[in-house]
Amino acid sequence: MPILSAAVNASIIDALLRPRSVAVIGASDNPNKVGGRPVHYLSRYGFAGRIYPINPGRDEIQGHRAYPSLDALDTAPDAAVIAVAGDAALEQVRRCAAAGVRAAVVMASGFAETGDAGRRRQDELVAAAHAGGMRIVGPNAQGTANFASGAVLNFSTMFMEVAPADGPIAIVSQSGAASVMPYALLRQAGLGVRYLVATGNDADLDACAMAEAVAADEAVRLVLIYLESLSDPARLAAAAAIARRRGAAVVVLKSGGSKRGAAAAASHTGAMVGNDAAIDAFLARHGIWRAPDIAAFVRAAPLYLQGHDPGLGRTVVISHSGAVGVMAADLAERAGLPLTDLAPATQDALAQVLPDFGTAANPLDMTAALLGQGDLFPRALGALGSDPGANMVMIGIPVAGPGYDVEALAGDAAGFVDAHARPLVVSAPQASVRAAFDRRGVPTYVTEADAIAALHQYAMHRRLMEAAARAEGADARGNALGNVAGHPADAGAGTGLLDEYASLSLLGRYGVPVVPQRLCETPEQAVQAAAALAAGDAPVVVKGCAASVPHKSEHGLVHLRLAGAAQVRAAASACLGKLAELGVDGPRVLVAPMVKGTHEFALGVTVDPQLGPLVMIGDGGTLLELRQDIVTLLAPFDLAAAREACRRLRVAPLFDGYRDMPPLDLDALADAAVALGEFAMACGGTLMSVDINPLMVMPAGQGAMAVDAVVEMR
Amino acid sequence: MPILSAAVNASIIDALLRPRSVAVIGASDNPNKVGGRPVHYLSRYGFAGRIYPINPGRDEIQGHRAYPSLDALDTAPDAAVIAVAGDAALEQVRRCAAAGVRAAVVMASGFAETGDAGRRRQDELVAAAHAGGMRIVGPNAQGTANFASGAVLNFSTMFMEVAPADGPIAIVSQSGAASVMPYALLRQAGLGVRYLVATGNDADLDACAMAEAVAADEAVRLVLIYLESLSDPARLAAAAAIARRRGAAVVVLKSGGSKRGAAAAASHTGAMVGNDAAIDAFLARHGIWRAPDIAAFVRAAPLYLQGHDPGLGRTVVISHSGAVGVMAADLAERAGLPLTDLAPATQDALAQVLPDFGTAANPLDMTAALLGQGDLFPRALGALGSDPGANMVMIGIPVAGPGYDVEALAGDAAGFVDAHARPLVVSAPQASVRAAFDRRGVPTYVTEADAIAALHQYAMHRRLMEAAARAEGADARGNALGNVAGHPADAGAGTGLLDEYASLSLLGRYGVPVVPQRLCETPEQAVQAAAALAAGDAPVVVKGCAASVPHKSEHGLVHLRLAGAAQVRAAASACLGKLAELGVDGPRVLVAPMVKGTHEFALGVTVDPQLGPLVMIGDGGTLLELRQDIVTLLAPFDLAAAREACRRLRVAPLFDGYRDMPPLDLDALADAAVALGEFAMACGGTLMSVDINPLMVMPAGQGAMAVDAVVEMR
Structure with missing residues (x-):
């Protein structure tokens, strides 16, 4: 789990976005070459600092005195553009770091995006930079641009075609193309863009760190961020909070949500795209709007600026x-x-x-x-x-x-x-x-x-944004991601798939309402349990209980509506026999009262490796996955958030009474969801998933009750 | 119900779209006045025929000889633009019709769109035209334009601003604004538009008739039609068929589908917007694409043209x-x-x-x-x-x-x-x-x-379009709307709300599978019925049956899972007593076997006044309306169409077997829907609605069975 790290040193950010001097290593006299374009842009777009083209073969480049190497300079430049390829890039990173350059844009490709060997070269690159206290954007980066200071450390051809103008918008992107597309649309609509940062492989200063950096500029009113992976959720949340505190907005276009899009993103940046529902929930929680496409990315820009x-x-x-x-x-x-x-x-x-x-x-x-x-x-x-x-x-x-x-x-x-x-x-x-x-x-x-x-x-x-600000105010925890890195609170809960009895018992200890149940090893124990749990002729259920047999009904291990000792005894016998036949050691049955709720809901947890536990609330029963009437919440969340989420279900009118059904117990459902979220947080990294289906919900004031559950631990 | 009328006489269409001569009544020398603009456009956009400006106050208008009245002409012009207001418009329609003008565009407003008095004036206007064999577009019409012939009988300012060019696209609209918006977008994208027709109040030659007319031009590859009401569905279907036979496409933007949009449309054109789902089904059946907005209206135009x-x-x-x-x-x-x-x-x-x-x-x-x-x-x-x-x-x-x-x-x-x-x-x-x-x-x-x-x-x-062509080929009925005007085939079915017994019996006679049932007047009859319907201890249901008490369960009139004579007798007694208490004369109960299907579906019929019966197939049970997992089909339809529709339900995986459920009987469900559609067609105009819920669907090969139904007749 990422821990919220301190913001990047302001002097590093200044060196990149507001440098007093820039070296362009691999500079070309031809402004149409990758190494020529930054020199051209720095000259053309008003950069007031010193420009040091580095090229051992020339004395002058685009009207500037050129130098054979960094060593020839009398001072260390604040920033460097490293526009040479392959191993030369690594060597130049070493030299820059040694010379005292604060930050560099590394344009060369052929690193992590090409596979494991490239990833190792990339690690070397970062290590070389850090050895001298230098930070890098890239590799495989189109680069940074600040059109207020004219510091354009960027090789995109777009600025040749669509002229820049300073303005209150910042664009940060993991992709070069996705940085200049919104730029072109905004500029063609007459809006000014101050920052355009395309970070490439995100090996060091990633898109989220750069978003935080540009969000800190008080003149910026709108930050647009294109992501294929959530490289640093905590820092993204911090960027949104910084912007939000002065009313500035953050819009994210997170792509790769489709199956084929995810595959394409994996081959594009090597990054996993993450669980789309978890990302939705994360962005919403932090007051970040998620745009579905480039047009929606820029469409409301004039309204944000006003x-x-x-x-x-x-x-x-x-x-x-x-x-x-x-x-x-x-x-x-x-x-x-x-x-x-x-x-x-x-x-x-x-x-x-x-x-x-x-x-x-x-x-x-x-x-x-x-x-x-x-x-x-x-x-x-x-x-x-x-x-x-x-x-x-x-x-x-x-x-x-x-x-x-x-x-x-x-x-x-x-x-x-x-x-x-x-x-x-x-x-x-x-x-x-x-x-x-x-x-x-x-x-x-x-x-x-x-x-x-x-x-x-x-x-x-x-x-x-207002809701996020309220939540920020109310959140005494202070950690943008919540306490997802907490220690397992129930280390004895077991590992792997837990059986139904263990699952329900565990959830019950954390406040999820569960049906009373007893675990029995013989038919006679089952008869006694039934008598104890269900008064008179009240019906009970008997189920075979073994972690190794999760699909109970397929094996005839679920017996419902049993009335009287004879039926209970027969069902328990049958289950114990079946489990033995399936090779279960020490077979047992679970006995519980037969509970019929007014409506069956379901609750579930999946755990996103970056964002932590995601709690699902849904219209339950066997058709849960077909009906897909579900809402999701990132844990932890409070009762109000859970109630609000339940209100977005298609079946939400049930909470107010529908036809001749009484109003259902919304608070009990929401409470159960909150308890489940707290359980998931308490488990820390040891929880894999929870499925509670059905959760019987009763009329208002009469509660809710989980009657079947499977917990899977690591 | 509209009956498919013969296409509008070709000479009338020629008079409007390819006239040899045009009179402009109320012509102005100022091209920026409504009466000046058609004269200006006719001159400017290459109209080769005669232009007769009519204005008693001038000898010359925009370089053309002007005439004091139609009587001063030596010949009757093919077409007239009537650009005078109010009562003068009516008078000029009379004179044009008397003079032998074939068709006129009436631009004056103040007719049906203002209320009942206006509607009566509009009826007068049409009668006056028809008395002389003349047809009109309008009133309240922006007018027609053919940019191939230069016959621009249209007052929009748009052609001053965005220059026309001939091309393979036709635009027909009930609204003037909605005709020139797609025109502007297409022209700005460099595409040519041949026809632009804005029909206004649709008192005579309506948007659908004009769509049929422009679709008949072999050079037209794409017809765009904006509608607020489906003024003549049969003619719209004919227009689509004419276009489709040579591979030309028809796209409709039918607005007013929202609640507030419908209210706005009603006050805009006085027209009812119709049942949106029925319109969707109607357009799809005729191979017409429904665009959700103006951008989508024009977006694919270049692809259609290629x-x-x-x-x-x-x-x-x-x-x-x-x-x-x-x-x-x-x-x-x-x-x-x-x-x-x-x-x-x-x-x-x-x-x-x-x-x-x-x-x-x-x-x-x-x-x-x-x-x-x-x-x-x-x-x-x-x-x-x-x-x-x-x-x-x-x-x-x-x-x-x-x-x-x-x-x-x-x-x-x-x-x-x-x-x-x-x-x-x-x-x-x-x-x-x-x-x-x-x-x-x-x-x-x-x-x-x-x-x-x-x-x-x-x-x-x-x-x-291919599916519509196949359906057209297969449809021996030949009537674009089906036989919706047929005679009631079951005149004795009753009127108003039918009780459950009568509803199920009626549907059963038309081939909808229904549960066996008996109607009983005494508890003893109920006991006998139960014994006859359910062998041994098989459970039965007893329900109070009265058309005046449709909400049975609210009154405790539904008794399920009854086993044995005593339970049946008690339930029948209770129901009969309750019905008597509710004032039902001659109370009766319905006895039927208790049927449990693998899944509950629902079927329904609503009848659109223009488009006929619309059959709904849905995921049934009490939450039908909340879950909204439904598909709709315009009757009549065949088994293949019903199967295809069922496959679009969210719960469709049930038909292939889901989890430990056997595959459901898709054919039985589809068959029941077809039978219901045929029943609705046979009823003609006498049916109001049908609700079958639940329709129990069994495993494949084991059928389906309606266990509750309400039919409402006129």
Whole structure:
């Protein structure tokens, strides 16, 4: 388990992102070569420090005096770009470290991504750097860039094609391509990007460490991070916390969630992609939005940069086309973005503004009358501005041309944002219409779908960030990952697959409600146990109990609804005989009262090697895996989080009473999940998995009870 | 129910879309007024026929001789644009019809969209037109446009802003805005649009009729239709069939599927939006793709126009970036687009082409080596061309610049398409990169997400079109909507809510398997019935049976697992007493054997007023509506369609045997659904709904059995 390490020394980060001097080792006079491009970019994009091209074959490179080697310099440069290949790269790392260079970008490929021999060379590389107190980004890295200082230690051709401009966005990526794709989209949309860091093999300063470094820059409002593996979850959590404390947002695109994507990622970076559900839960807990693709990665950027309060995300859609309103309403409902119910006062105000054939509802159809009356639009916006329930606004302009005063509309929209500081976006298929709004800083989208998606992401993400901030405040533990490295609290619990009796007993000791049960070695013991556990004719169950036979029902080892000594005796006999036949040494049966809950749920634990135990709560029974009505939570979590998660199940209406069923005991289910999470945390690294199915849940106030469970320990 | 009417007279369509002469009534000299714009467009976009501006106040309009009225013309124009408002529009419709004009576009608003009085004025308008044999588009219509003939009878400002060009695409829309939005996106992407028709209130020639008209143009390869209501399903089906027979595609954006969207649509066009699931089923049956939003409406257009065979949709992703491959694989899996498993021969061929550090897998990572070797890319494409399993190709180019020969890559990609006639698309965030491919006719997208979505839609839609063609061939009924207007075959079935006994009996007569049952008026009859229905001690059920008490269990009227005469007698007594207490006249109980299936399914019918009966098949039991594991089919349908639908249920693995459960009787379930559909068809308009829940399904070969049902007739 990763332990939260101290932040990277600030002087190292300064050396990389704000160096006073940079050596480019393997520098080329040709700006189109890997070793020429950093020299070109440093000159072109305003780097004010010293540039030392290192090349034994030349006196001058791109107008700069060149040096044959580091030794020829009178001072150690803060940073170095190592643009030579293979073994030469290793040698240059040694020399840089020896010379007192603080940090280097190593561009050479052919290390861990090629297999075990490469991984050993990579370990050597890191060791050589650390020997001199130097840190590296890479190898196989496209490099770092700070467009505020002009420190572009990066060989991407993208900056030749799409000119940089400083701005409040940082991009950090394990992949070079995935760093410049969002860069290109943001720059083409007119947004400035300060940092672009592509870390490659993550051998030393990884993507998470660099994310933490750029998040610490107070001017950064949005950090975009592309990951194929969660190289350092604790540091990623720290980056998110640093950003969040000043209201800055972190969006992660974690790829490789599909089967084939995971295989491709493994061959791309050699990294395991991790359990996707655990990653979802981890990112959500830390207030990080997970973008599904590159478009979603950048879509809401203008809203983050403006930073207006999205309130509860309740949105008003305005258009001069009824069709745009209908489509936007469909899209909002599909996305889960609530459209505002306009307050009566707002409806009255709008009814005075709008002509007869417009409707003062949401979506708001302003009709073609928008064209005729110059003050119609600002008056309608004014009415919305007075409605505190109208948190966000989407304006749809499907068509414009002669007769449309687009400049005035854009001015009105910008005025609304200035006056009310609320998120407002425009959708318009015509590039010329978008340009008018863009000039006034109003975020624009080509389609309603993109506009609604951006509002939805922004509003939901801000709520996620608030929840993470609350959780951070409440979390006395202080450890971003929780105490996953704790010691096994029940070392005597056993190893491997535990039998049902041992599993239930163990879980019961940690507060998971379990059915009363007795373990019996003879039919007579079973009869006595049944009499003790179930009064009168109350039915009991008898099951064969052996860790080596987990699939009991396949072997006829489950006998339900037994009434009376004769039935119990026969069932116990049959089970003991069957177990003996299966070669079980010292066969035993478990006797328990027959418990029927109002509904069967299931609980489970899997343990992610990086993120710790993940607790699953689901609609239980034998069809659990087909129905896939499940929610997951990273342990530890509290009762409120467990209740909230249960409320996201499709079967959640059962907690309020459904048809002629009484309301179910939500608190008992949530309590059991919390107890299971605490059990998993207490086990530390010794737990493999838990399956509790079914967990019988009773009517409210009557509890819940696990009636079957399998615990697997290491 | 709509009856398939004959296609609109071709001379009417010619008069609208290919007129020899057009009168513009209410013509203005100002091209920026509604009455000026059609004159301007007709002149500007190459209309070769006669233009007759009608305006009593002017002698000349926009360089054309103007006339005071239609009477002043020596001939009746083929078509008229009526660009005057209110009552004047009605008067001009009368005059046009009297003068022998064949068809008119009525632009005036203030008709059915304003309420009942407006609807009556609209009826008058249509009657006035029909009295002279004239047909109209509108009122409240933006109008028609044919950019091949220059016949632009349309007032949208969009054609001032985004210049038209003829091409193989037709757009038909009930909304003006929703007609020009896809137009703008397609034109900005360089695609030509021939027809743009916005029909407004659909009082006469509606969107479906106009879709049929443009689908009949052999040059049209793609018809895009925006609908808020399904104004004429039969004609829409005919339009799709006409297009499909020559391989042309129809994509519909039907909005108003959300609750708030439906309300907005109702106030926008006054139309009811219909049952969304029924519309899905209807469109799918007729091989029409349903786009969820405007972006998806146009996204796959270039692929439709190329028309290459997508085979089974198996796709290869190629990039010089591993990250693009990982993301594309994730996106493909989420969308349900299969990535090809490369044939061993293809892998061998690629292994020879690719350098050591590229991997001959799919996604195919060509690495930066793509830059160094000019023949690497064409050789890799050649290897894929020899693999018949590689149906489609996506090329991801996340970054380019100096050193990238983008022109050569684009040429190679175009060469592959020429040689192999397979769908191939490119994703690239840089506009300059896309331009190189666009110039060679290779479809391009900004993001992998759009590229994958376009391939997915195209491949799935072509399969849907093939299925619709097969169904058309097989359907001896010949009626696009089936025989939904048939006569009730069982007039004696009753009216209103039928009781359980009557419901099961009726369904049983139509071939739905139902539990044997008897209706009893006394406890003694119940005891006799139980003895007759269940041999020995086999358990029976006794339920109170009264149409006026549908919620039996709430009243304690369901008694399960009864064994022996005493239990049956007591249960029947209790039920009869309870029914009497509830005021039921002549109370009766139903006795049936207790049937336990391996799994409980449910079947249901709802009847859409336009589309007829919709049969639902679902994972049954009391949680049916929470679990929402359902599929729907428009009746009538055959066994194969029912089986295929059942296979889409989440619980479908039950049909193959799951865990220790035997395979379930899929055929029996599908048969029951077919029988239910036939019953619903036979009822014609008299059926309201059917609920069968549960339908017990047994192991394969052992059948299925409805044990509870409610039929509601009109």
